[in-house]
Amino acid sequence: MDKEITIYDIARELSISPTTVSRGLNNHPAVKKDTRQKIFDAASQMGYRTNAFASNLRKKRTNTIGVIVPRLNSSFQSSVMAGMEKVANEAGYNLIISQSLETVQKEIANAKTMFDNRVDGLLVSIAYDTENTDHFEPFFSKGIPLLFYDRVPEHKNCTSIVIDNIKAAYTATTHLVEQGCTNIIHISGNLKVNVYKDRLKGFKYALMDNDIPFTKASVITTDLSEEAGIKAAQQILKMSPLPDGIFVSNDNCAVSCIKTLKQAGISIPDDMAIVGFNNDPITRIIEPNLTTIDYPGYEMGEVAVRSLINYLDGASDVTITNTITLRSELVVRESTRKTAKAEKPSIAS
Amino acid sequence: MDKEITIYDIARELSISPTTVSRGLNNHPAVKKDTRQKIFDAASQMGYRTNAFASNLRKKRTNTIGVIVPRLNSSFQSSVMAGMEKVANEAGYNLIISQSLETVQKEIANAKTMFDNRVDGLLVSIAYDTENTDHFEPFFSKGIPLLFYDRVPEHKNCTSIVIDNIKAAYTATTHLVEQGCTNIIHISGNLKVNVYKDRLKGFKYALMDNDIPFTKASVITTDLSEEAGIKAAQQILKMSPLPDGIFVSNDNCAVSCIKTLKQAGISIPDDMAIVGFNNDPITRIIEPNLTTIDYPGYEMGEVAVRSLINYLDGASDVTITNTITLRSELVVRESTRKTAKAEKPSIAS
DNA sequence: GTGAAAGCGCTAACAT
C-alpha cells in the first residue's frame, strides 16, 4: 500500500511545476511536445494514476451519469443498459446504475444518492407506483439534466425518450381486426404507468375505428408477470363467447398466456390470434411464434445517453428537445396468421 | 444554478465550527444531541448536500464498487447485476458498471478507468479472449480487492465465485446416459474460457465413467450463439449414425438447436434427448421444455458484492477465501424424458 | 463537547 504518486512528485522529479504536469497529462495544447513526452514517461514510470476526486472537486464535474431503472433483470431493460453503457463508455463517462425495484421509496433514495454523488445527468425509467416527480425537484432546480425514458411521468413536461405506445397498440389491434378478429381482449399492465395506459388507449381507438364495441370486459388489468398470463388465460377461458383475438401489453405475459391457452386445447392463431409487445427473444421460441411490437431497447439506451451528453457538452443549447420518439413496428409472426378459413367476411354488415 | 451550500455556510449560520457540523452530519458520538439536531435542521432547510468528492478526497475511500462484465444484455448477466446492485445499494455502495463486449482491449481500458476512479473493489467476469490478468496487476499491487465471478482466469489463484462446472456437466451428461443415450454430442463454447472448458471436462469424465468412447467428433465447438445452434444442428443432422443425446453449454444455443432439429423432423426427446445450461427463462418456453442446469445468477451477484464488502470492512481479515463455489443443480424437463420405449437395456454388455 | 489549522490532489486565474 505504497504512497500514491501525485503530480507534485512528477513535478519535483522533472523539476517543473505541477501546473505543467497537469496540463501535460491533459494534453493541453500549450505544452511543448517534448515536455509532454517527458511527463508521460515519468508518470508511467513512477506509477502515477490520476485522482478523479481531486479533479472532480476542482472542476465541479464528475463525468458520471446516473441511471435509475425499475429492474435490471429484464430483457428490455438490460438491452437499454447495454446501449447506454456503450455510448457512455465511448464518450468517457461512467455509469452509476441503481434499481428502484418498482417502488417509489427506493426510487427516492436512489435519486438522493445520485444527487449527492453529483452525477452530471440522470436517466430514469420510473417505478410502478411513482405518481409525481417531487423527488427529482433538486435536479430541476439545480439545472442538472434529467431525462426520462420509456416509463415517463405524466403531465410534467419533462424531457423524455419514448415510443408512440398509442400508435403501436393501435397498429397491433388493427392487425388483429384485419386478421378477422371481432371479439378482442386486451391484457394490460398497471394503468398508472404511461406505457400501459397508452397501449390501452391505442387498443380502444382501434376498436372504435373498426366499430367493435369496447367495454369494461374488454380489458384485463394485471401486473404482466408470467403468473398473470396464466391467470388471465384462465379468465379468458371462462368467457362466453370466447374471444378470437388477444392483445397483451408485454411478451412475457403473452407467452405464458399462450402456453395456458394451448394446454386448454385452444388453437392459436385459429381460435385466438395473439399479439404481444416488446419483441423479446422468447417471441421467436414460443410456438406459434408471437406477433409483437418491436421495441428498440438498445437504441433507446444509446439515444438517451447521447442526448444527455450532447446537452452536457452544450451542443443542444436550448432546453433539450422535449420528447424524442423512436420508431417501433409490428412484427407479424404465426400467432396471428390465421389459416385459410380465417378469411372471414368483413365485419361491417 | 445557485451556489452550493457547504458545511461552512451551515457553520456560519449556526455560529459553530465546520468541524462540528461535519461531525454532526456524520453522527459522530461526541456531538450534543441538541447541536446535532440544529445542524440537521439547518442543513435541510438551507438545501445542503454533501460533497462526496471532497469527502472521498479526504478519506481516500470512494464507497464505489466497479463491475466489468462481458455484456449486460444476457439473461444470466443481468440477473447477476440485479443481485449485485441490491446488496451494494443496501450497504451504501455505488456500482459503476462497464462492459468489455467480450474483448480484452475494452476490458483493459475499463480496468484502467476503474483504477483511476479508485473503486474500493472490483468485480470481474472476464472476456472471451482474456488470456492473462496483467491488466489487473495494478489492483493486486495496490491491494485493491479484486474478485472474479463466473468467468474466472485460469492458473492465477485469484479470489473467485463460481459453480462447479465440471460436476454440473458431469451430472447433465450422466443424466443423458441414464435416459438411455449411448451416442452423445457436446456443443461447447470457447474452450479458452474456464466455464466451457470445465463443462467439456465434466462431459468427458461422464462418458468415460460410463464406458462411452469420447472422440474428437463428440464435441462441436461454437460461440454458443443462436446462429451457432442452428449450424451445430445442421452438422449433427449429417452425422451417421445420428447421436441420441446432446449436451449444450448454454440454453440459448440449445434452444435454437432444438428448433432446427425439430424442423428437420427429429423427435425430441425420443430421437435425441437434449440438456442445456443456465436455466434461462426460455427453457420453459421451448417445446419440449429444456432440461438444464440451474445456475444461480442473482445469488452469485449478491454473494460477490457481499464478500467484497465484508473484506472492505475488514470482516474477513485474512486474504479472502480463495474460491466460493455456489450450488447448481440439474432441472429435469421434457427434453430428456424419453417415453416408454426409451428404457433401453444397460449399455454395459 | 467543540474548535483551529492543515491538507487530501488537482486545476483555473493570473502572471511572466
Add this chain to the structure above:
DNA sequence: ATGTTAGCGCTTTCAC
C-alpha cells in the same frame, strides 16, 4: 510555454 497562487469541500489531528 511555463510557473505562482489560491481554493474546491471535507475530515482529521491536536488542542482546549
